Amino acid sequence: MLKTELLVVGAGPAGLAAAIEAKKGGVKDLLLVDLNMRPGGQLFKQIHKFFGSKAHRAGIRGIDIGTQMLEEAKELGIDIWLNTACVGLFDDKIACLEKGQPDGSTKIVYVQPEKIILATGGQENVVRFKGWTTPGVMGAGAAQTMINVNRVQPGQKIVMLGTGNVGLIVSYQLMQAGCEVVALVEAAPKIGGYGVHASKISRAGVPIFTKHTIKEVKGNGPNGRVSEVVIVELDEKWNPIEGTEKTFEADTVTLAAGLKPVSDLVKLQDIELVFNGPFGGWVPTHTRDMESTCPGIYVAGDTTGVEEANTALEEGRLAGISAAQSLGYMKDADAEALKDEIWDRLAGLRMGPFGEKRAVAKKELMDAFPEVARG
Amino acid sequence: MCMRVSDHVILGQDLNPKMIEITVDGQKIPAKEGEPILAALLAQDIMVNRYTVKRNEPRGLFCGIGQCTDCAMIVNGKANVRTCITPAADGMVVETQYGYGGAK
Numbered sequence: 001m002l003k004t005e006l007l008v009v010g011a012g013p014a015g016l017a018a019a020i021e022a023k024k025g026g027v028k029d030l031l032l033v034d035l036n037m038r039p040g041g042q043l044f045k046q047i048h049k050f051f052g053s054k055a056h057r058a059g060i061r062g063i064d065i066g067t068q069m070l071e072e073a074k075e076l077g078i079d080i081w082l083n084t085a086c087v088g089l090f091d092d093k094i095a096c097l098e099k100g101q102p103d104g105s106t107k108i109v110y111v112q113p114e115k116i117i118l119a120t121g122g123q124e125n126v127v128r129f130k131g132w133t134t135p136g137v138m139g140a141g142a143a144q145t146m147i148n149v150n151r152v153q154p155g156q157k158i159v160m161l162g163t164g165n166v167g168l169i170v171s172y173q174l175m176q177a178g179c180e181v182v183a184l185v186e187a188a189p190k191i192g193g194y195g196v197h198a199s200k201i202s203r204a205g206v207p208i209f210t211k212h213t214i215k216e217v218k219g220n221g222p223n224g225r226v227s228e229v230v231i232v233e234l235d236e237k238w239n240p241i242e243g244t245e246k247t248f249e250a251d252t253v254t255l256a257a258g259l260k261p262v263s264d265l266v267k268l269q270d271i272e273l274v275f276n277g278p279f280g281g282w283v284p285t286h287t288r289d290m291e292s293t294c295p296g297i298y299v300a301g302d303t304t305g306v307e308e309a310n311t312a313l314e315e316g317r318l319a320g321i322s323a324a325q326s327l328g329y330m331k332d333a334d335a336e337a338l339k340d341e342i343w344d345r346l347a348g349l350r351m352g353p354f355g356e357k358r359a360v361a362k363k364e365l366m367d368a369f370p371e372v373a374r375g
Numbered sequence: 376m377c378m379r380v381s382d383h384v385i386l387g388q389d390l391n392p393k394m395i396e397i398t399v400d401g402q403k404i405p406a407k408e409g410e411p412i413l414a415a416l417l418a419q420d421i422m423v424n425r426y427t428v429k430r431n432e433p434r435g436l437f438c439g440i441g442q443c444t445d446c447a448m449i450v451n452g453k454a455n456v457r458t459c460i461t462p463a464a465d466g467m468v469v470e471t472q473y474g475y476g477g478a479k
Contacts, residue, residue, distance in 0.1 A: 145439040
């Protein structure tokens with residue numbers, strides 16, 4: 001069995017930041033794994049400029065932050081195993097990895113690290129309506145990956161369900177990629193995301209239907225692909241109002257109904273989870289060091305509650321520093337000073353009309369950490 | 376037709392991608408070397424990757440990041456390969472998967 005000091009699962013913003021900080025902190029033996037064919041998680045599909053202050057790299061595009069982080073990881077000589085899924089997590093911190101081979105096959109490798117950081121990210125929520133499994137119905141993030149990373153359109157005529165920031169930004173980016181966005185549909189009485197993004201959509205002449213949802217998607221296109229989308233108005237109690245149906249010709253439906261944490265690995269260990277609505281579901285409670293209730297297993301990023309790339313990045317840093325500190329590579333005073341700075345920046349990110357809720361959610365999540373588990 | 380985004384206002388031009396050939400259900404199609412198999416299929420307007428076990432319903436791209444398995448196909452004889460996270464290589468043989476695709 002392979003031994004290592006630190007295993008980081010997930011090479012998105014949280015995992016990459018964790019590995020970088022741990023390495024900078026002095027950890028010698030470190031392995032970073034990711035199931036995708038490229039590192040960077042979802043950063044490379046975020047071609048828009050980030051919001052926030054200068055300290056949070058606001059005004060920089062996600063794709064550029066990703067490139068910077070990969071360069072830094074390379075300079076530090078961080079070992080990244082791609083096409084590698086962590087499929088098991090056993091007692092005594094034994095992880096089972098399905099390691100991708102150059103010929104496309106996989107090989108099972110067992111690793112026993114002294115510390116583990118789980119940064120497995122989030123996944124998109126699904127909305128179920130008649131015909132939701134029809135080819136051409138997909139996550140908004142899936143469409144975004146196709147245009148911005150793989151540079152191919154997922155379809156030509158698109159109906160977007162959901163007007164949070166993901167729905168709005170991806171709609172605009174679909175237009176930038178040459179797709180036609182037919183309409184945006186939102187069940188709530190008002191648009192969910194920032195007005196600045198919604199204005200861009202409206203200025204392009206794309207209608208946004210609030211208090212509406214998708215009633216049915218018809219798959220009469222080639223090979224059963226999406227051909228028509230029927231939307232319907234909702235009353236005050238969110239029930240469909242008969243006779244208000246509108247039909248659009250479209251070949252693609254994109255779902256932007258929020259995300260939930262990916263916590264499969266967390267659930268394989270005796271880690272205490274707490275239900276947290278604003279964070280998207282069941283999430284592991286953790287300390288200021290990002291340590292879960294299972295000593296030596298840290299969590300960071302969307303795994304601990306769905307937020308954004310910048311918060312994931314900062315939480316990853318916290319986890320990386322804490323791991324380096326507990327492995328004896330960093331002086332407590334140095335590590336604590338760095339962590340204080342990061343917590344200050346996180347407080348800055350969790351402000352404003354959207355951030356405030358997340359600040360409260362994070363406090364609730366951390367307050368739930370049981371006293372007995374504290375070292 | 377799903378078009379390739381070869382010119383983009385922010386990403387710029389996709390300069391000289393190395394083109395290769397893969398076979399899909401017996402037909403040769405072009406692909407960019409190293410792109411996910413799924414992207415090459417989309418560029419040819421191929422949206423259905425598999426048919427379900429019980430009801431034989433078509434499925435295609437859904438999550439695009441290796442989580443949902445709706446894009447699983449038979450690649451070089453191996454069933455259940457997630458085409459959204461598997462890079463295309465020259466000469467690769469890809470088949471639409473029906474049910475378990477022969478896998479147990």
